[in-house]
Amino acid sequence: MTRGFDEIIKRVIQFRDERDWRQFHDPKNLAEAISVESGELLEKFLWIGSTESKQISDTKLRDVEEELADIAIFMFYLCDALNIDLLESVERKIRMNEKKYPIAKARGTSKKYTEL
Amino acid sequence: MTRGFDEIIKRVIQFRDERDWRQFHDPKNLAEAISVESGELLEKFLWIGSTESKQISDTKLRDVEEELADIAIFMFYLCDALNIDLLESVERKIRMNEKKYPIAKARGTSKKYTEL
């Protein structure tokens, strides 16, 4: 059974501290790690079409899950290093996006807010 | 007050659906979006040292929070598109990493598991 968000964070931090890895986890290196893992995630969708990417095999789905987990884990470490509350940041960003992308203007278009 | 994880996910999904953006959110494009945002996050730490990256200004900290939120939001959409439980994936990955990086061998070293 999956645990809650706070419990998962605790577990991820515990994993790090048991290995004494906090010393490597400065924000610069963690941002690099997130980029590296995002590249690995992207590789899973390279050379296939957008439609094809919706129907990937179970093996590829497991790979995607692993890469997503890697990104999430390094994000949790970065949040810990800089004292960031990730969920609060997401909430704040969604509120900003609601202003940038008012429903009436943004509905059904993938344009950037600067082009709306 | 910050809401729980499930509530945040619901809010992020609602934001998408009100704008009818699900049509753009195939996994290939979402993986691209995560990569793009990770690059923007990394840019905040470019040309500064690792130590310096621990003591960034409040303005930069806000920028970092925004980029992290962007990554998280696209991750939530990708999980939704592929029916992935992110927290469960993180939990599974941590269990895998515990085998790859046994405390006795991994303690205090940043070596990859293939080099331990």
Place this chain on the structure above:
Amino acid sequence: MTRGFDEIIKRVIQFRDERDWRQFHDPKNLAEAISVESGELLEKFLWIGSTESKQISDTKLRDVEEELADIAIFMFYLCDALNIDLLESVERKIRMNEKKYPIAKARGTSKKYTEL
């Protein structure tokens, strides 16, 4: 009229040295810069289809050219910092790829060499 490869490299290096920027150009930061610029390049193709990406507007084409130039410039600096001959490296890599991807097996498929 465009100058030759060696002349371009010289010009790019001169630009750096006139600004005394070599001090910032350690390999770690240059690799970050290449990743950041690659993200900006990728952003130009976000949310559009593969077919659409072949017929971009002139404005977008200029943007793509600029991002490619940025990547190339940081690659030249990284080669300079580590004493790498880029063209020689490309030649060597093509020879390696010819072994990894023999024509008979690789023709018409986008599979990775590990799956051929």
Place this chain on the structure above:
Amino acid sequence: MTRGFDEIIKRVIQFRDERDWRQFHDPKNLAEAISVESGELLEKFLWIGSTESKQISDTKLRDVEEELADIAIFMFYLCDALNIDLLESVERKIRMNEKKYPIAKARGTSKKYTEL
């Protein structure tokens, strides 16, 4: 002996055409490939310091050369797909940067032109 720039491009294109791979090389996928390879390059410098990154082992240097070659090769394919003259783009970009970063203001600082 290393060949000139134009000869290298020809060789790289020939490699592609012998395998009938042009069909996979739309700009969107090529931009993804460049991002993926940039992530692999960055991984070589992950968890090490900026100073350390100047003195990498011969083995790591070979790895870096390979990743740089991969990026260059996909850049050549993207230039071919969109009819871009890479060296001309670099020359144009350097001229733009000379205006954005006048020597008197930019000398010895890593600030972005928007902050100068």
